[in-house]
Amino acid sequence: MESTEIAVRSVRTVGEKTIALELESPPKFEAQPGQFVQVRGELDGEKITRHYTLSSPDTDGTFEITVGVDPEGDLSPWLAELESGDIVEVDGPFGRSYYEGEESVVVLAGGPGVGPAVGIAERAIADGGEAMVIYRDDEPAHEGRLRELETAGATVVITNEPLTDNDAVTDALSRAEGQVFVYGFADFIEAANEALMSTGHDSDDSKSENFG
Numbered sequence: 001m002e003s004t005e006i007a008v009r010s011v012r013t014v015g016e017k018t019i020a021l022e023l024e025s026p027p028k029f030e031a032q033p034g035q036f037v038q039v040r041g042e043l044d045g046e047k048i049t050r051h052y053t054l055s056s057p058d059t060d061g062t063f064e065i066t067v068g069v070d071p072e073g074d075l076s077p078w079l080a081e082l083e084s085g086d087i088v089e090v091d092g093p094f095g096r097s098y099y100e101g102e103e104s105v106v107v108l109a110g111g112p113g114v115g116p117a118v119g120i121a122e123r124a125i126a127d128g129g130e131a132m133v134i135y136r137d138d139e140p141a142h143e144g145r146l147r148e149l150e151t152a153g154a155t156v157v158i159t160n161e162p163l164t165d166n167d168a169v170t171d172a173l174s175r176a177e178g179q180v181f182v183y184g185f186a187d188f189i190e191a192a193n194e195a196l197m198s199t200g201h202d203s204d205d206s207k208s209e210n211f212g
């Protein structure tokens with residue numbers, strides 16, 4: 001898809017300072033959970049672009065992005081004010097760290113990284129696979145979808161503590177098998193890689209996306 005204007009279908013609050021934007025998929029738009037799009041907004045006459053990762057399991061009809069709203073930020077508060085029917089400009093999809101039909105997925109997510117975590121886990125379960133989500137946040141978002149994933153057989157660990165020296169995380173990672181994905185801001189990626197290494201995983205094998 002090349003710089004396309006698309007309609008917002010809905011904007012939902014899915015956690016403290018976190019929204020999920022459902023956007024209409026343009027014709028022939030295909031993307032996998034974990035890939036990201038570039039969203040462009042115009043604020044005070046200035047065009048601003050930021051990247052957001054797919055948080056829906058597929059792009060059939062619509063797709064979703066999950067945005068952590070930084071009140072001091074430029075684009076995220078603007079996105080939070082959008083309403084159904086508004087138009088946004090989107091490019092993409094981009095990225096190489098996405099779900100490719102792996103039978104077993106292990107997703108480590110920090111903050112808004114929970115978006116790709118739920119998208120990938122839902123898709124893996126729908127495809128008959130297995131999923132584990134390890135999610136660090138002081139104020140967790142997407143709790144309903146995480147509970148549904150657990151009911152569907154996924155392992156879900158939610159923590160507000162650092163990932164290292166964290167018994168629940170260490171226990172889960174020690175028995176985790178499959179493709180590891182890591183999504184979040186730089187400090188989370190670093191902590192996740194440390195937790196992976198200390199539980200016998202090679203972080204070079206992870207599919208990882210640094211949010212900045």
Ligand SMILES: Cc1cc2nc3c(=O)[nH]c(=O)nc-3n(C[C@H](O)[C@H](O)[C@H](O)COP(=O)(O)OP(=O)(O)OC[C@H]3O[C@@H](n4cnc5c(N)ncnc54)[C@H](O)[C@@H]3O)c2cc1C
Pocket residue numbers: 036050051052053054065066067068069070072073074075076077111112113115116185186209210211212
């Ligand atoms: C490949 C990629 C994928 C991304 N996917 C997502 C996504 O799915 N959801 C999402 O919410 N964001 C995602 N981001 C980050 C997003 O593009 C913006 O940087 C973010 O929304 C802040 O934009 P802003 O204009 O509101 O704030 P800005 O005006 O850019 O200022 C905010 C500053 O703080 C940083 N920042 C904001 N929150 C945090 C945090 N919790 N920890 C550390 N630094 C922080 C930003 O990187 C930026 O430097 C992604 C970034 C990249 C590069």
